[in-house]
Amino acid sequence: MNLWILSEGVNYELKMTHKDLKENLKEVHQLKITNETNIVELIDSLKNSGFNAKRLALACEIYNEMVNDKDCIKFFGLAGALVPAGMQKILHDFIKEGYIDVLVTTGANLTHDLAEALGYHHLQGDQIDAKGFNDSDLYKSEMNRIYDVLMPNKVYEGIEDFVSNLKIPDNEMTVSSFLQFLGNQLPNNSESILNICAKKDIPIFCPAFTDSGLALQIGFNHQQVNLNHFKDMLKMVDLAWDAKKAGVCFIGGGVPKNYIMQSLQFCPTSASYAIQITMDRPESGGLSGATLKEAISWGKVNEKAKYSTVISDATVALPLIFWFLKESKKKN
Amino acid sequence: MNLWILSEGVNYELKMTHKDLKENLKEVHQLKITNETNIVELIDSLKNSGFNAKRLALACEIYNEMVNDKDCIKFFGLAGALVPAGMQKILHDFIKEGYIDVLVTTGANLTHDLAEALGYHHLQGDQIDAKGFNDSDLYKSEMNRIYDVLMPNKVYEGIEDFVSNLKIPDNEMTVSSFLQFLGNQLPNNSESILNICAKKDIPIFCPAFTDSGLALQIGFNHQQVNLNHFKDMLKMVDLAWDAKKAGVCFIGGGVPKNYIMQSLQFCPTSASYAIQITMDRPESGGLSGATLKEAISWGKVNEKAKYSTVISDATVALPLIFWFLKESKKKN
Amino acid sequence: MNLWILSEGVNYELKMTHKDLKENLKEVHQLKITNETNIVELIDSLKNSGFNAKRLALACEIYNEMVNDKDCIKFFGLAGALVPAGMQKILHDFIKEGYIDVLVTTGANLTHDLAEALGYHHLQGDQIDAKGFNDSDLYKSEMNRIYDVLMPNKVYEGIEDFVSNLKIPDNEMTVSSFLQFLGNQLPNNSESILNICAKKDIPIFCPAFTDSGLALQIGFNHQQVNLNHFKDMLKMVDLAWDAKKAGVCFIGGGVPKNYIMQSLQFCPTSASYAIQITMDRPESGGLSGATLKEAISWGKVNEKAKYSTVISDATVALPLIFWFLKESKKKN
């Protein structure tokens, strides 16, 4: 007889044909926020809830495990352009705290990181519309819009000045070596992603580097440059091959996700930990929205891996994950 | 001459044909999380970022203003089924703390709230798939799935027991009066939404009440019942009409959003504050994803209103908003 | 030995541990559009493709099977407001051609259907923004915006004139009876949904009827009205109970989807055919985006049912499905 106590005072027999099913079920906890709530408690509590709150809590827990697993190489795929939205220092601190071992990102993030490192700033643009300005007005004012953020054209001029004066050591160096060289040219107090990666010897891969404002300036000013993308591709496979254990965290999908995934595909070690924070969904078949479960079929993610996909804007989830990791560390 | 200091040491002339544009621009702040970060600081900092992080921060700020505005009637539209995902106590505490004056919700939320109040629980179901069970197995085990949460069929039996014993005072009472009567039958220690609303005399409107498991049990067991929906509709219009000032917060869209909006449409006071937390988008024309700006054309939202739409799962945003409001209150 | 011919000239041994898997695999056909392509061929071809094209083709095929299955009662859940987007005659013709047996819809669709039936029109509004008008301008011009469609406030006055003159036969009639009465008042040449349903004796259920401009006008002008929602709820369960076989098609989610689903849940016959056209997704736990597979756990959809979810704007998918059904019929 299957008698199942669902809560104090409410016992009843459950028609439970599958014994295993029964044994794996836990109650949903109704979350309570009190005067003493802190980020670690909040996330721990959400772990026993449902929907994306639970997925976010699981992502935090999995990331924390990755960080504490000495054997795990943490691959971090960063799509989009998060620096314009104020995430530069969070990303800088992910690297500084040792939460990232290999960074794969877009040229956009590097271009905007460079702009901030050189002393330029992005501007808040959400009042534009309310004030009666439209995109034609912005064009005339040489203000480039990224949803609710603006980047003045002047920033490109600053980047061009900087880039044109670079003494590139080797026209055929790999993209990742070039990015390390670049990071070392930046002021050490800048909280720049490029700079902290250079200082900590964290490789940055940027497979679509020529798809960026930064690469355009390099191309315009250093016409002999032919940075090597293929050596980076093979180096990346080597990093995946040599990893005792692999963990992946994808912020958005795009090229960074695929590049990490393809490196793991042919390796003995598929990912043991996998996190993805995205607004993309699987139904239209693109890799950006593909489930982490699908990656098991490819051998990119291990069938025994711990994984969690959170459907969330990265600007909301990233600070929370970082805050959780930092506070969890403090407690240990 | 337009000289614009973007940051220390980087001065340059900006081709800014629109003086007003220039004067309204603020820098994006790069967020920093430290050992001293608390929820109020985090949100305040995100207010100067971009994308949904900024929208969430604005939503928190606007909600806080609503709470502190004595003249403002706070209409809260709650779609979906958030109790199964662990949000019952958060919602209970929104009401307890005085953050909601009028609640419009779905029958689903009320049904699940009643289940928890009667001592039943929802179950975490995210391991189902990993253990090799599918929806046919769940059906045989009489487990109803709501994404990653399960509700045993037995819960319906408990609700039926409870409902069949109700002495409904008036077959033609309004739905909102019935819900108040119902709330008063529930144990006071239950942290139930129905119960706290009854105790605090907060009206609950449920325009699609017969679209719920709870209403089905009422219909099966009390065949003479014809709860009045029209009087509620007019009462709701009266509440909107009488409000000195109106504020709205929509969790998801659906009927709760439209019902609040239609009440405001014909009133002298359209909403002065408006928040919506949703995963729906405007492009396919449904009201659930419609922008708050569109509501200005209808006279539902005031053209001078403060408003913010956050594209986020409510299970992530709601606890953060509540936490922010609670901590902000403590500081005052 | 597993020798598998993937295409002419390319034979190879497939490491296929699961015999069943192998036997169920068909090649993806690369679609070809020629001078002779018609809608039936296009859809048939897409049935062997992937992603949402395939889902749409399956939805067409399943709907066609429903139509040809004499035992099947076809429940049609219509959310949103599709009449403003030009879908009134398509929906009218779905009913006229016998593709719908029971309609469950929103008050919005009925309100807009009534407006068109009375000779009013919705207006194309996509040039508004380009011409420099915003929602405040629209408000001043008494133009209500629905994404890129406008409805002049004047329409409400026309509806009020019509409604105030209605001689409602019974203040406590069911909503569905009232809607039949209403349909019969409309001109027979109107291609109105209300009118064709009345003429063909197709019941219309509208569980959230008081959440509509139409109901507001009824409430304002006929204060004694208390249309019965509970009897409709039970009548709907009876319809589901009495169906030899059931098929469901959901355009969007919301109340119409849930109302049909809850009626099927407690019946001996769960749905044998199920289609849903939606932009909503499952990850945030709402019923609107819930998979049809999930509905199997509830006993709403049969575990042997044929089902397909298409992630598509209904304004794109609906005309294609109708066109396919109509042309398929012609061929038989």
Next chain:
Amino acid sequence: MNLWILSEGVNYELKMTHKDLKENLKEVHQLKITNETNIVELIDSLKNSGFNAKRLALACEIYNEMVNDKDCIKFFGLAGALVPAGMQKILHDFIKEGYIDVLVTTGANLTHDLAEALGYHHLQGDQIDAKGFNDSDLYKSEMNRIYDVLMPNKVYEGIEDFVSNLKIPDNEMTVSSFLQFLGNQLPNNSESILNICAKKDIPIFCPAFTDSGLALQIGFNHQQVNLNHFKDMLKMVDLAWDAKKAGVCFIGGGVPKNYIMQSLQFCPTSASYAIQITMDRPESGGLSGATLKEAISWGKVNEKAKYSTVISDATVALPLIFWFLKESKKKN
């Protein structure tokens, strides 16, 4: 006096403070599908509807104008992996019919195109789940899943055989030259994208080429290769610079969209025609979902451009657009 005839018999005075607004408004047409409906009529009719149906119709119309504008260079950005979903021949025919002048795409599309050209096929995988197989089973069977499509690992072996035997003419040739070389190695009867582009001298740019299975095989087998990405970037800017007029069509976003956009940004001619078919949305700030209006601020799209964004799975929209273009051509 503003008297506005909305339809026969219904005249009324419109409170229309903005004369321009009034003059720009047209009625929404209620679509009718008859026995004589063809794709051109359907699309023409949808042009006067609303929501995404209208956007799709506008996209068709704009594409047709581009095709008929002799001065217009048509840039086509193709993200994702559409060949596995059966779109290879549609894309092939877009090129064959002269609808594309410059193609920018992902390595994924090229890898899958090559596979099909070599005689391999993708497999329909939507029955996998229903048959009780999961991603671990697929992994053991060496079947890689792309949502509901499968690609056997064996395909990689075929690609490797082919690639290892290539005599690459120049290790430092540009990616686009290499892709032209590659296309010329493929059978002319293959309906391959690579082959038709080579034959018609349509350049293919692939900025993230090393993010692909094809590039991995090249890297593994031809270790001296350092295909030049920078020359392609500059060549692309030249193409944009030299265009009398530019038109863009984006299928999905990602690198292809950004690469075309960055090339137009610094040119005298921004895009005069712009179409985007995507499931991505603007609210989380990524370029993939960014509106075409935003691109005006960057000078990527002309403020007088005709543009349309369709929120749709490309597998649904692409065949319809192609069908429309082909039938429209026939009529001329």
